[in-house]
Amino acid sequence: xxxxxxxxxxxxxxxxxxxxxxxxxxxxxxxxxxxxxxxxxxxxxxxxxxxxxxxxxxxxxxxxxxxxxxxxxxxxxxxxxxxxxxxxxxxxxxxxxxxxxxxxxxxxxxxxxxxxxxxxxxxxxxxxxxxxxxxxxxxxxxxxxxxxxxxxxxxxxxxxxx
Amino acid sequence: xxxxxxxxxxxxxxxxxxxxxxxxxxxxxxxxxxxxxxxxxxxxxxxxxxxxxxxxxxxxxxxxxxxxxxxxxxxxxxxxxxxxxxxxxxxxxxxxxxxxxxxxxxxxxxxxxxxxxxxxxxxxxxxxxxxxxxxxxxxxxxxxxxxxxxxxxxxxxxxxxxxxxxxxxxxxxxxxxxxxxxxxxxxxxxxxxxxxxxxxxxxxxxxxxxxxxxxxxxxxxxxxxxxxxxxxxxxxxxxxxxxxxxxxxxxxxxxxxxxxxxxxxxxxxxxxxxxxxxxxxxxxxxxxxxxxxxxxxxxxxxxxxxxxxxxxxxxxxxxxxxxxxxxxxxxxxxxxxxxxxxxxxxxxxxxxxxxxxxxxxxxxxxxxxxxxxxxxxxxxxxxxxxx
Numbered sequence: 065x066x067x068x069x070x071x072x073x074x075x076x077x078x079x080x081x082x083x084x085x086x087x088x089x090x091x092x093x094x095x096x097x098x099x100x101x102x103x104x105x106x107x108x109x110x111x112x113x114x115x116x117x118x119x120x121x122x123x124x125x126x127x128x129x130x131x132x133x134x135x136x137x138x139x140x141x142x143x144x145x146x147x148x149x150x151x152x153x154x155x156x157x158x159x160x161x162x163x164x165x166x167x168x169x170x171x172x173x174x175x176x177x178x179x180x181x182x183x184x185x186x187x188x189x190x191x192x193x194x195x196x197x198x199x200x201x202x203x204x205x206x207x208x209x210x211x212x213x214x215x216x217x218x219x220x221x222x223x224x225x226x
Numbered sequence: 227x228x229x230x231x232x233x234x235x236x237x238x239x240x241x242x243x244x245x246x247x248x249x250x251x252x253x254x255x256x257x258x259x260x261x262x263x264x265x266x267x268x269x270x271x272x273x274x275x276x277x278x279x280x281x282x283x284x285x286x287x288x289x290x291x292x293x294x295x296x297x298x299x300x301x302x303x304x305x306x307x308x309x310x311x312x313x314x315x316x317x318x319x320x321x322x323x324x325x326x327x328x329x330x331x332x333x334x335x336x337x338x339x340x341x342x343x344x345x346x347x348x349x350x351x352x353x354x355x356x357x358x359x360x361x362x363x364x365x366x367x368x369x370x371x372x373x374x375x376x377x378x379x380x381x382x383x384x385x386x387x388x389x390x391x392x393x394x395x396x397x398x399x400x401x402x403x404x405x406x407x408x409x410x411x412x413x414x415x416x417x418x419x420x421x422x423x424x425x426x427x428x429x430x431x432x433x434x435x436x437x438x439x440x441x442x443x444x445x446x447x448x449x450x451x452x453x454x455x456x457x458x459x460x461x462x463x464x465x466x467x468x469x470x471x472x473x474x475x476x477x478x479x480x481x482x483x484x485x486x487x488x489x490x491x492x493x494x495x496x497x498x499x500x501x502x503x504x505x506x507x508x509x510x511x512x513x514x515x516x517x518x519x520x521x522x523x524x525x526x527x528x529x530x531x532x533x534x535x536x537x538x539x540x541x542x543x544x545x546x547x548x549x550x551x552x553x554x555x556x557x558x559x560x561x562x563x564x565x566x567x568x569x570x571x572x573x574x575x576x577x578x579x580x581x582x583x584x585x586x587x588x589x590x591x592x593x594x595x596x597x598x599x600x601x602x603x604x605x606x607x608x609x610x611x612x613x
Binding site: 084091141 | 352404
């Protein structure tokens, strides 16, 4: 029996815009997939269990945590402007900046378990990806392959096991 | 590229003639026209997609519809088709006399067994209901491939054909479901783009003359503008207007848009409910006591709250402002609707007020607490319509 990896997809459009991407992940039989549609939910999930792979969007809403709401409001209540995915990654990878809330770093969590899938281009995010040492990135285009999420999760788990 | 202008001034919008002096006003006018043109193209493209989608959905539904029971892309139909398919697949797997020796067939039969589990246990295996339809479509596609490729000795041709037919129904029903979702998204976008275009191009339009128009007519135009949007969101519009009707001296197009903006918000921020419950937006008008020539129109809905501080500080009327909960559950917007409405209403000598207060059962969090939001537009009118 192959190992079942625990995967987390942090994506606010998971239920409405991109549900087609989860089919290949479930059908592969390799992942126990959890979904978080905002930063509060994502923080709650990584505080309660360990994941082998985490795929994060950049334009995320804050959810209900007042501190994340403040950060979001301070940047015009816009997912595109606030880019909370970056703050979320900095927070959970322990790179504390002056605007980032609750640096509760999980000891199991490091950059090798993280991938980014966003509408921003890789060059646009190059500085952040380098700083956080995140190697796995996919840009969301107008015509994404249906296996794009599965491919990214496979890339993360395979590079970890190498 | 410098020299002729004698400055390093950046170019804005459409490329200007290098020989002309830099004229910011003209550049902004050109840029506005460009944006208007782009928005017009988007609106036309959405219309084209919509008109192509409709016959596609109809054709696919015709393929799966059956005389004894109506099937379409609804979750209920998909469940029924999946159940039928599971029945035939179970029968086939029971009929296989011996497992084939060649590896490809062996794997295909193993996958067919896995597919049966997906069909029968989808609700247990996939908690998130939004994911079930796309997964079932993948299951259907896999079954079609495997039933063709596997060497299934002992399984009758009739059963194989039934499996193929029902898997094909399932695939099509799931596609219809996805197309209906796309139609919904397109209608959501359509109003935003048209309203944005109206707003952008409004200053450049030749000003129409104000004329006397009845309130009921203005509201009918406004409702007509968002009726498709209301339909796909399953929101009904209830109208209770004070009698007699009144005539308002107005710029009809602008005033109708002002009401459409508010109605669009009311629909967008209404909570969804499971049938048979119904969601509605209410339009109510009344004469104001003590003010003989003012009519107030209230537009109310139950749903997403507007935080009090955003109302008290007047942020909701600020150009481009989107509230804390405005993006809730992927609701999109430009943040110009209420700004536009306020400007238009005030140009007509009226006023706009917004209230949002908790309604229904109390919950712990503001986001999950349904609110009754009411936008009240006060407008001076010229005369009451006599029969």
